[in-house]
Every structure is written in structure tokens, then in C-alpha cells.
Amino acid sequence: MDFLNALVALSNFVIVPAVAYGSQLALGALGVTLIYGILRFSNFAHGDTMAFGTMGVILATWWLQGLGVSLGPLPTALLALPAGIAICAALVLATDRVVYRFYRAQRVKPVILVIVSMGVMFVYNGLTRFVIGPGDQSFGDGSRFVISALDFRAMTGLQEGLAIRTSQAITLVTAIVVVAILFWFLNRTRTGKSMRAYSDNEDLALLSGINPERVVLVTWLIVAALATVAGTLYGLDKSFKPFTYFQLLLPIFASAIVGGLGSPVGAIAGGFIIAFSEVTITYAWKKVLGHLLPESLEPDGLVQLLAVDYKFAVSFVILVVVLLIRPTGLFRGKAV
């Protein structure tokens, strides 16, 4: 019984939240890694692309809610996703046409594109705030929990509760579906293969007749879709606020680099590594150990490896160690 309590407490405070957060980071990191692999620069505007896409979803959701459309227990935002993706895709394609294409034609160094993307980031930043404002927006509806802590306690009679939110379940399912589609696309379709070829060796790909503009177009479309989906899942799970999305950039980049920039599998692994390390290393084991150990051995202290103040330090230590030992990341991406 006590072992069960310990397991439930651990799942509730560590495993479930970290899996949901990891999926959100993984989707974000996938977008970053695709741009790095194919367009060859670190896109600092990714966090704000997510915010912009999510904004599109929110506006569409409100419109649908106004019409009285609802998905029952699921959030209406899922129905609004295509609209958000379309709006986001229009924005990134317009940006590519106006900004990035100019620099691509000149074959500038990647570091210049990074600075350009920072400029784009500030423009997106302002654009999102201009349309929807800087405040918190809530757009989630449907039932909030698959199972709430109280219900779980009543159901099992355990002392500890386990809560699984609808948004967490949706996050995991959507992430799996999206990743499966993406891998199928990259590995099985002609366009996907041409993208990988372009990523591996640009000159060779051009010689073999691959249209670079088409590859770039498809990449941006995929990135817009990934960013919007990741942003919407995050917004449903926590809340939508433009400033938070801007801050998300850091863990997303950490995930992509740890996994290996340019490697899609790496981005997913990186997302989960960063999420789990943030949550587990600073977790206070007092509660779990209290259930596991006999009363005489119960810890008085918190049994915490590091205070939560160091949460972010943990991700960066992992980042530094990975870069020192394997500069290409865990899954052999490109060297940074």
C-alpha cells in the first residue's frame, strides 16, 4: 500500500507533468531543428512564431465558441488548429519572401541569419501584442481533468492523489501523432526525401535537380504547423501569454542542442531530457521516501539534491556537458 502511495506521488508530481512538458518542448525543438537542418540557421523567432500561431488558434476558437460549436469534453481549440496553422503559415511565408530570401540569395553566413531572426522575433513579438494584447488569455474549454486528485483518492482509497488533465493527455496523443506524420513524411515521401537531401548536401541536391525554393517553402509550412500545434498545446495546458512564449525559447533551444541540432529524433529526446531533468533533480523526495521507508527511517529534511532555484542551471549544465563531450549532440546532429 505504501509502495503504491509512493508511486502515485511520484507520478503525480514528477512523471505526468514532465511527460506533458517534455512533449511540448519536443514539438518546439522539432521546429527549431528542422530550420537549422534545412535553412541552416538558429531561428530565434521560433518562440514568437508559436505565440503568433497560438493567437490565430485563440481567435478562431473564440469565433467557434461564439457560434456555439463545441467538442464536448475536448477543447474547441483542436477544431481551430487548421485556421491557426494557416494564419501562421501565411506569416512565416511572407517573412521568408520579404526577409530571409534576400539573405539566402546573398549566401550570407549563418550568424547573420541568426541576428536577422532576432529582428524578426521582435517584430512578431510586437505583432502578437498588437493584435491580442500582452495579457493572459484563456481559451481552454471542455472538461479539465481526465481524472482529478480528489476523484482518484476517492476511487482508490489511497492517501496520495493522481491528477491527469485533459490537456496533458491531449498533449501526449497529439505529440505522438504529429511526430509519426512528420517522420513518415520525411522518410517516405518524395518531398520529404528531397528535404533530407537538401539538408545533407545542398550543392549535390541542387545538381540533382531539387528545387530549393520548394524545399524552403515546405519547410516553413511544416515549421508553422509544428509551432502552432506546440504553442496551442502549451497554451491549453498552462495559459497563453506572449511573454511566456518568448521565454520558452531557452528550454526549446537547450532541447534541440542536447539532442543534436538538425536531428529530429534528437529534438524529441532532448525535449524529454530537459523536462525530466528540470523536474527530477530538484524534486524533494521527502514525501516519496516517507511512504517507502519504515517510520524510524523517515527523513526530517526535504531530501532534495538541489534547491529549485537551480532548476535552470540543471538544463544548462547538461547542455554544457553534452557540448563538451559530444559537440554534435546526443544524436549526431550538426556541430554548432
Place this chain on the structure above:
Amino acid sequence: MRKLLLASAASVIAGTAAAEDVPIGVILGFTGPIESLTPHMAQSAELAMEEMNESGNFLDGHTLVPVRADSTCIDSAAATAAAERLITDDGIVAIMGADCSGVTGAVLSNVAVPNGVPMVSPSATSPALSTAEDNGLFFRTAPSDARQGGVIADILMDRGIEEVAVTYTNNDYGKGLADSFQASYEEMGGEVTLSAPHEDGKADYSAEVGALASAGGEVLAVFGYSDQGGKGIIRSALDTGAFDRFVMGDGMYGDELLADLGQFMEGSFGAVPWSQGEGTEAFTALTEEAGVNGESSFTRESYDAAALIGMAMMAGGEATPEAVAANLMDVANAPGEEILPGELGRALEILAEGGEVDYVGASNVELIGPGEAAGTYREYDVTDGDYETVQFR
């Protein structure tokens, strides 16, 4: 700027006290963590200046001109640069601001003190600012958190709660409040199981909530911001079932928080600097008429800060930094005729005739010690998803 130069040039030539623009810096975090509060604060301050201008009684028809600058709330270097620019480029005479405690301290020591420009902050509440080296230039219409910490400890003790976990936003405000709370609470015999900081605007608070849940406590004390990490912590704590009752500091007071989470937070409580009575009502009426959101946090204090700056100039008879620094305490406190929001024109008239005023304003201004508000706190309960006043302390 050009207008100002022309105007001042003209006045030199004419050799008389021609009507001039008097620029006042409004330094608030228009971007950054509290960007959703600052527009209302700035509008309230500007409302006070407009009121004084329109009365026509301000220093021979001089005009108070607000000049906005961004404090960012978190980036001291950016705030310092912004304040520096206002002084060198716009020639501001006084500063209404800054907002967050950290940037306020930075602007004070790096810009205000070296240039001799007085500051009146509507919202910096860190206890550290009470003892900052300010050459008599720093005032605030918000009370220090040293007092708030004691008030919250009192509330907990009165309710018989003797064990709490604490989380605070990791900045000067949060740390100051958490420390002063912990000191008072432990002195009264309470136990703080864990005092853990959280960063604002971050993606995920599972780690913090996990640690706090392990540490345990009857309630969770949250000293953060209602539209920032504080809300994230509460949401996460509720979702995981770690805590279901919270005691909240002033930064956590916000209607949006209750709109989103109020129904799950039944039985939570907290304290917020509050003002009641004629002044507050007059301010509400004034803001409604002007189309400004006067119910948002620190709008009353912002209005009062701007009003005090204008009246201090009037009392000193000149639009200079010295006049503001020398007279601000006099116009804020008794003796004199009590002045409510909307009566600034009359206050200016009294001062012009050499009389005295005791500014009550929107937040019952009473400046104590080194020029900071004494503050009244409203103890509230969260009942049926709404705030319910218990008493004033």
C-alpha cells in the same frame, strides 16, 4: 523637446515667467512581466496631470507634460538608460516611477541621486528601499512590504494556521516580502516548511510545486504576481492536488486570477493594500468618466504620485526638482485642507494663496518615515469565486 527649447528660449528673451511645459517622466514597465498593469497606471498618473493642467491654476499656466519611458520591470540597465535619456534629452523635472523594486533602486542610485531629480514610485514595495541612500529624493505612495509581511503573519495566526510553505517571485519584491513575512511569522511561533523562489514567465512550475508539496503545510503562501508565475504555481498546485488553500500577497490580487481559478480556490485568503472612503470613490468616478481602468492594481497610487509631484511644485512656487523634494511631504500630510481626487484644481488654488493642503487622494496618502505610505491592508477571503472583504488592518 524642440517645443520646450523654443519655449524656454522665448522665456529667456522675454525675461518674464511665460507659460512653459514642465516635463515629468513616467517610467513604468510597458514591456516585460507587468506590462498588463502599467498602461492603466500610466493613464491614471496622466489623468492627474491633465486635471491640474485643465484647472489652469498650475504655476502661471505652466503645463505638466508626461513623458513615458520603459522600465521593463526587470532589466536595471535598460531602466537606467531610459531614465538617463529622459533627463538629458527631455529635461524632466521629476519622475513618476519606477514600478518594480529592483529597477526602482537602480534608477534611484544611478540616475535620480546623481542628477538630483526626485522620484515618486507608485508600486515599489521592497523594504530595502526604506534605507536606500536617497538624499531625500525618494518617495513612494505604496507601503513597504516589511509591513505587509507582518500583516499576513497576523492573519495566519488569527486563523490558527501554524505551518505554511512559502513560494515567492525571485526578485527584490518577492524576496523582501517573503523574508519579512517569515521573520514575523516565526517570531509569532509559526513554522515555514520551505521558502522556495519561482521565476516569472517560465514554462513550467511542476518542479517548484513538487518540492513545496513534499515539504507540506496547511496552506501555501504565494508572494508573486497574479498574471505571472504566481498564477502558474497556483494552477499547478491545484491540478496536482498539492494544496487547495492559498494565502496571497498583494501582487496576487487580480480579477483575472479568480475568473480563471477562483472556483477551485475556495477558502483561500490574502491581503492587499487598500483604500476606502471618499477618496477612493471620487477616484473611481473620475476614472470611469475618463475611460481609464481605475480598478487595476496601483492605479490609485499612480494618480496620487503624479498629483503629489504637481502640488509639491506649486507649494514651492517653481517647477524644479528642489521644490518637489522639499515640499512633497508637506502637501501629503496634515495640517491643511483635505484634498480628494478631482479637487486638484482647488488644491493648487489654496497653495497659490499660501495655504496648506493635506492630500488624501485615492489611496488615503499618509507618508511616514523616509517618505513612504503607511498603508491600510484589506484582508479578503475567496468565497464563491469572488473576493470578500473580511476586515481592514
